[in-house]
Amino acid sequence: MKQALITGASRGLGLALARALAADGWSLLLTARGEEDLFSAAFDLDARAIAGDVADPAHVARLAEAAPELDLLVNNASGLGPTPMPRLADYPLDALRALVETNVVAPLGLVQATLPALRKRRGAILNVSSDAAVEAYEGWGGYGATKAALDQISNVLAAEEPDVAVWWVDPGEMNTSMLAAAVGEQEAGAAPPPESVAAALLRLVASRPESGRFTRGELG
Structure with missing residues (x-):
C-alpha cells in the first residue's frame, strides 16, 4: 500500500486531498496544528495523525520517523500573513520573517527529513503554490514572495533529485477559510470547492508526469 504524508490536513485542500487519496487506497499520515479537527479527520479516514507545527524541527523529525516508507509528501500547510493584507510599503518585517519560516523553510525542512525514504x-x-507567486496582486506581496521562493526551491530540487518527482502546483482560488480571510467570505464562497482541486491532484499523482509547475487549468 502506498503511503502519503500531508501537511495542513485538517481542513481545506489538505483534508480534501486526504479524502481523495484514502478513497484511492492510500495509507495516510496527516499533520496540522489543530488537534481536534486533525484527529477527527484521521479517525474518519482510518489514518495516522501527529499534531504539531511543521516549522518546529522536533515535529518534523517525528513525522519523518513515522514515515520510513513514503511514496508522496504533500507540503500543503501554509500561512497567509497579516490580515487585512498590507501593501509592501507597510508590511511588518517580523511578520514576513515568520511567514518565510512557515511557507519556505518548513517545507524544505520536511523535504530534507523525508528525502531518504522518498529516494528509496x-x-x-507535491508543493502547493499559488498564482500570487507569479502575478502582481496588491496586498499579496508577502505571501506571493514566499510562494515564489517555494517554486524555485521545487524547481532546483527537481534538478537535484532526478529519482524523485517534484510538482509545484497552483490550485487557483478555492472556497477555503484562508481565502475568506484574504478576500472576504462572499468572494471566497464563489470559488470552486477544494474537492474539485483534490480530484485533479489525484489524477496528477496517478499519472506521475515529469517534474514541473502545474496550474489548476493544466490539471484538467
Whole structure:
C-alpha cells in the first residue's frame, strides 16, 4: 500500500486531498496544528495523525520517523500573513520573517527529513503554490514572495533529485477559510470547492508526469 504524508490536513485542500487519496487506497499520515479537527479527520479516514507545527524541527523529525516508507509528501500547510493584507510599503518585517519560516523553510525542512525514504521508494513531492507567486496582486506581496521562493526551491530540487518527482502546483482560488480571510467570505464562497482541486491532484499523482509547475487549468 502506498503511503502519503500531508501537511495542513485538517481542513481545506489538505483534508480534501486526504479524502481523495484514502478513497484511492492510500495509507495516510496527516499533520496540522489543530488537534481536534486533525484527529477527527484521521479517525474518519482510518489514518495516522501527529499534531504539531511543521516549522518546529522536533515535529518534523517525528513525522519523518513515522514515515520510513513514503511514496508522496504533500507540503500543503501554509500561512497567509497579516490580515487585512498590507501593501509592501507597510508590511511588518517580523511578520514576513515568520511567514518565510512557515511557507519556505518548513517545507524544505520536511523535504530534507523525508528525502531518504522518498529516494528509496522513487516517490514524489507535491508543493502547493499559488498564482500570487507569479502575478502582481496588491496586498499579496508577502505571501506571493514566499510562494515564489517555494517554486524555485521545487524547481532546483527537481534538478537535484532526478529519482524523485517534484510538482509545484497552483490550485487557483478555492472556497477555503484562508481565502475568506484574504478576500472576504462572499468572494471566497464563489470559488470552486477544494474537492474539485483534490480530484485533479489525484489524477496528477496517478499519472506521475515529469517534474514541473502545474496550474489548476493544466490539471484538467
